[in-house]
Structures are given as structure tokens and as C-alpha cells.
Amino acid sequence: MLDFLDISFTDILDVVLVAVLLYYVYKLLRGTVAINIFIGITIIFLMWKVTQALEMEMLSGILGALIGGGVVALIIVFQQEIRRFLLMLGSANFSSKRNFLKQLNFLKSEVKIEIDVDTLVSTCEAMGKTRTGALIVLERAQSLDFVKKSGDVMNAEVNRPILESIFFKNSPLHDGAIIIDGNKIVSTRVVLPLSDKELPTRFGLRHRAAVGITEKTDALCLAVSEETGKISYIKDGEFVLFENTFGLVETLKNDLT
Numbered sequence: 001m002l003d004f005l006d007i008s009f010t011d012i013l014d015v016v017l018v019a020v021l022l023y024y025v026y027k028l029l030r031g032t033v034a035i036n037i038f039i040g041i042t043i044i045f046l047m048w049k050v051t052q053a054l055e056m057e058m059l060s061g062i063l064g065a066l067i068g069g070g071v072v073a074l075i076i077v078f079q080q081e082i083r084r085f086l087l088m089l090g091s092a093n094f095s096s097k098r099n100f101l102k103q104l105n106f107l108k109s110e111v112k113i114e115i116d117v118d119t120l121v122s123t124c125e126a127m128g129k130t131r132t133g134a135l136i137v138l139e140r141a142q143s144l145d146f147v148k149k150s151g152d153v154m155n156a157e158v159n160r161p162i163l164e165s166i167f168f169k170n171s172p173l174h175d176g177a178i179i180i181d182g183n184k185i186v187s188t189r190v191v192l193p194l195s196d197k198e199l200p201t202r203f204g205l206r207h208r209a210a211v212g213i214t215e216k217t218d219a220l221c222l223a224v225s226e227e228t229g230k231i232s233y234i235k236d237g238e239f240v241l242f243e244n245t246f247g248l249v250e251t252l253k254n255d256l257t
Contacts, residue, residue, distance in 0.1 A: 041067075114182040116158050117252045121245050123160045124224050124231050127167060133226030134167040135177040135206050137190070138256070142217045144179055151176060151190035158183050167224075177209065177221075195237065202228075210234040220255060 025038065048067060051060035115138060127134050137144065152173070156162050158180060166173045166188055176189040192209035193216060199208060210221035215237035223232045233240045233248060235255060242248040 115180060115256060116183055117249055119158060119160060121249050123163045124222055125245050127224050128229035128231055131226055131229050132167050133206060134224040135210060136222040137177050137179045137213060138220040139179055139181040140218045147190055147192055148179055148187040151187040154185050154188050156185045158185060207232060211237050
């Protein structure tokens with residue numbers, strides 16, 4: 001009668017691995033419309049397992065058929081998220097201690113934000129006032145080596161004079177994007193993949209590139225419009241709304257933890 005209490009090490013490992021997998025899927029979908037679909041699927045799956053355990057054959061059969069027949073539909077709905085998940089797994093560089101620790105950030109109760117977000121946002125605000133266009137990519141867990149190679153290597157601390165000199169319109173470095181990893185500007189003049197998504201006509205190649213890189217990776221982007229001076233924040237291929245620069249700082253800090 002108490003066979004269900006006979007828990008082995010393999011059972012514990014199984015639960016832990018499933019929990020880790022669900023965490024990464026949730027982290028990947030957090031902030032997107034797809035998170036609601038994911039929660040719905042999780043609820044149906046749990047109901048299926050409960051009805052199986054209670055030997056409710058008819059209901060478990062219906063739920064099992066729903067899950068089995070919906071695999072193709074899920075691949076279609078989550079194609080962007082699946083691609084980002086596979087990129088995340090493929091880009092994990094376990095030979096590098098630093099990258100390995102970045103992958104394990106979820107084990108920490110409190111994660112320190114390395115990037116000087118306040119300086120970054122205040123500099124974007126200043127560049128916006130002078131109509132200086134800028135495209136800034138913030139690297140997170142996934143490696144951006146595949147786009148870094150298209151630009152020039154740099155190893156400079158994030159500060160206002162450096163950022164303003166890079167994006168100054170007569171600077172040889174102002175074309176393309178910069179990539180920030182930790183609190184270092186690691187690459188300039190980077191060419192980013194463009195999104196095929198239909199965007200409003202007021203957005204140009206700078207914003208299309210920001211959407212493109214955030215569709216394919218978990219990176220975050222800040223784009224300053226040369227025409228309007230407005231700052232755009234892009235995450236997961238979507239524009240994130242904020243009321244003022246204080247709200248942008250708080251949103252960025254939250255997304256970087």
C-alpha cells in the first residue's frame with residue numbers, strides 16, 4: 001500500500017531535471033504571449049497524469065489524445081521560442097567558467113547586475129536629445145560570438161564619454177551596433193540579422209536589426225532613433241513599453257537578473 005513512498009535517487013533526479021527544464025522554458029517565454037499557452041499546456045499535462053494515476057480511463061484517454069495530437073500545432077506556435085531554446089543549449093560554452101556560471105544564474109537567490117544600467121540609460125537619453133542614433137545590444141546567457149565577429153573588437157568599460165564618442169555621427173565606429181557583455185563594450189560596428197517581421201514605417205533598419213537579434217537570442221536591445229530621438233527597448237523580438245527613463249531603468253534591471 002505504501003509503494004508510492006519508495007522513492008529512489010533516480011526519482012529525485014528525474015524531478016530535479018524536469019524542474020530545471022520547466023524553469024528554462026518559463027524563462028524563455030516570460031513576458032511573451034506564449035507564456036499563457038505554456039501554462040495551459042502544463043495544466044492539461046498535469047491533469048492527464050492525475051487522471052492516469054486515478055485510473056480514470058476515459059478522461060485520461062481524451063487528455064492523452066489532446067496532448068498527442070497537439071505536438072505539430074505546438075511546434076508551429078512555438079517555432080521562434082524553440083529556435084531560441086536550441087540556440088541557448090548550443091551556445092552554452094561549458095569550457096569557460098564565466099559562461100558556465102552565467103548559465104547557472106538561476107541557482108542564485110540574488111544575482112548581481114554587472115551592467116551600469118543608470119549610465120547606459122542616461123547616455124541614451126542624452127543622445128536622444130541631440131538626435132544621435134544608437135543601437136546597443138546587451139548580451140545575456142546566450143553567446144553572441146556569431147555576430148561579434150562581424151565587427152571590431154573592443155574592451156572598454158561602459159561610460160558616457162565612450163558611448164557618445166562611438167555613436168557620434170562623424171565617428172568611424174558609429175555604423176552598426178555595439179555589444180555589451182558584463183560592463184564591457186566588447187564589439188563595435190557589429191552587423192545584426194534583420195527581422196522579417198512587419199514593423200511600422202517609422203522604424204528603420206536600426207530597429208529591424210534590434211528585433212532580429214532579440215528574436216534569435218535572449219539578448220536585450222536599446223535603440224535611439226536618429227529621426228525622433230526616442231529610445232526603444234526591445235526584448236524577445238517585441239517592443240517593451242515604459243513611461244519614462246526611470247521606468248526603463250527598472251525594467252532593464254529586472255530583465256538582467
